[in-house]
Amino acid sequence: MSANKKTLVELLKRIRRDILSGRYDDKKEAMVKSGIIEPILRSLGWNTEDMEQVELEYSLRNESGGRGDVDYALLDRGNLFVVIEAKAYKRAGGAEPQLFGYVYDAGALLALLTDGGEWRVYLTFRTGGYKERLVRNINIVNSEPEESAEYLWRYLSHQEVISQRAQNNARQDLEERTNREEARRTIPDVWKEMVEKETTSIIDELIDEVAKRVGNAPSREDIVNFLKSLRPQPSSQPSAPLTEARVFSPRKIDRPGVAQEEGQIFYILWNEKHIHRQVVDAFVEILRRLDNEIPNFMEQFALRLRRRRTNCPRREKQDHFRQPRQIGDWHMDTHSSTQDKVIFLMEACKVAGIEYGKDLIVNFPSRQK
Numbered sequence: 001m002s003a004n005k006k007t008l009v010e011l012l013k014r015i016r017r018d019i020l021s022g023r024y025d026d027k028k029e030a031m032v033k034s035g036i037i038e039p040i041l042r043s044l045g046w047n048t049e050d051m052e053q054v055e056l057e058y059s060l061r062n063e064s065g066g067r068g069d070v071d072y073a074l075l076d077r078g079n080l081f082v083v084i085e086a087k088a089y090k091r092a093g094g095a096e097p098q099l100f101g102y103v104y105d106a107g108a109l110l111a112l113l114t115d116g117g118e119w120r121v122y123l124t125f126r127t128g129g130y131k132e133r134l135v136r137n138i139n140i141v142n143s144e145p146e147e148s149a150e151y152l153w154r155y156l157s158h159q160e161v162i163s164q165r166a167q168n169n170a171r172q173d174l175e176e177r178t179n180r181e182e183a184r185r186t187i188p189d190v191w192k193e194m195v196e197k198e199t200t201s202i203i204d205e206l207i208d209e210v211a212k213r214v215g216n217a218p219s220r221e222d223i224v225n226f227l228k229s230l231r232p233q234p235s236s237q238p239s240a241p242l243t244e245a246r247v248f249s250p251r252k253i254d255r256p257g258v259a260q261e262e263g264q265i266f267y268i269l270w271n272e273k274h275i276h277r278q279v280v281d282a283f284v285e286i287l288r289r290l291d292n293e294i295p296n297f298m299e300q301f302a303l304r305l306r307r308r309r310t311n312c313p314r315r316e317k318q319d320h321f322r323q324p325r326q327i328g329d330w331h332m333d334t335h336s337s338t339q340d341k342v343i344f345l346m347e348a349c350k351v352a353g354i355e356y357g358k359d360l361i362v363n364f365p366s367r368q369k
Contacts, residue, residue: 004157005149008043012145012152015039019117019141022277024089033071033086036116045158046074053158058083068101073108076162084112090281091115093288094326096130109167110155117141121155123170131292131328135174142274181293188353202227268361279364280334283341284325286360290352291328298330300351305344311336338364 015036018024024032038048048054058073060083072084085099092115099113099122111122119138126133135155140148153160154173160166194202203223211217266275267282269289276282291297302313313332317324323335336344342364349356 004043004045005153008040008149008153009145011039011043012140012148015116016141016145019089020275020277024116025277027088029086029088029091032089032116037072037084037086037114040152041072041074041156044152044156052077068098070099074156074161080108081161081164081166082110082112082156083108084114087113087115089115089117092118092120093284100130110161110170112156119152121151121170123167123174126174132178133174134292135170135177137292139274142272185295264363265365266363270359279338279341280323280325282362282364283345284327284332284334286345286362287327287332287348290348291330294352297348297351298328301348302330304347304351311340311344 018035024035041048041054046054053075055073055075056071057069058071058080059067059069070083071086072082073080074082074084083099085095087095092113095113099111109124111124113120113122117140119140121135121138122130122133123135124133136151138148138151140152154169155166157166160169203220206223206226207217207220264275265277265279265282266273267286268274269286274282274285276285287298287301290301298313305312311333313327313330315330317326317331318333321331321333321335323333324331325334326332334341342362345360345362346356349360354360
């Protein structure tokens with residue numbers, strides 16, 4: 001690792017400590033800019049005092065012909081490479097329309113939306129919506145500083161940007177992510193077809209493995225019936241009513257590298273651990289990540305919660321929402337008990353086709369909301 005990257009890593013460690021200590025909670029956008037964004041840009045090789053490199057409040061024309069400003073424009077010799085829209089910490093949700101309202105006029109190939117904790121990197125000129133253009137969400141709070149530094153350097157360092165390697169990196173990474181998501185979404189369909197065809201190799205392997213374990217081989221009929229029981233159920237079928245959780249207690253996690261700190265709020269999704277100060281922030285982030293990864297997730301999730309008139313996600317924000325949060329194109333009232341949030345996440349796992357307690361593990365102290 002180069003000396004410049006090591007300096008960036010140390011800066012990210014300090015910023016991470018400050019964020020987790022609550023320093024930026026309920027603070028204005030200006031504090032995030034001066035305390036997080038601009039120090040990171042300087043560490044990435046940008047001279048924030050030189051308007052030839054970094055111009056603040058960069059004026060652009062929006063889609064309707066009016067004018068507006070993006071918070072930062074990264075330039076070289078008059079050429080615009082990157083635009084950055086900044087928000088107060090935890091206030092970046094739903095800000096994509098504002099950012100993308102200007103990027104077409106800008107001509108910049110990369111656009112970033114950040115609240116200081118999350119840095120969402122978008123490839124501007126690509127077909128599709130925001131999700132299809134999202135290259136990576138760099139979370140400097142939940143990721144290791146070394147990992148965050150690598151990605152920030154890859155997309156935002158002065159030398160990578162002006163050489164246009166950053167743009168090529170983004171294209172390559174987005175293509176790789178898109179291909180991986182397509183393959184992952186196809187797994188249930190292929191598995192269903194294999195089960196329905198009663199694929200011989202699967203049946204034979206199951207018979208052999210069971211025989212090795214217990215000394216007796218199961219019948220072919222029993223194996224076929226078992227495979228048929230694994231067929232995915234159509235998500236359009238009427239869902240069962242939500243059940244009440246009997247007893248709620250944080251799960252004990254027995255995994256290497258997972259802290260057992262009492263009262264710590266965290267979740268593990270697809271083997272990645274994320275720490276939060278508030279249960280509601282973790283709850284909303286889980287839903288946003290599932291919505292980013294699973295096609296039509298929020299629509300199907302809303303169908304499952306349709307019996308919950310108060311907390312059911314809606315297309316439009318409702319007047320009766322006491323604690324509204326935006327998740328993609330949907331709005332949800334997150335004013336509910338911790339126990340209810342856990343129940344909602346169990347239902348979300350069913351919609352996403354993942355297993356609660358395995359693919360998603362949460363540690364939500366019940367005293368929190």
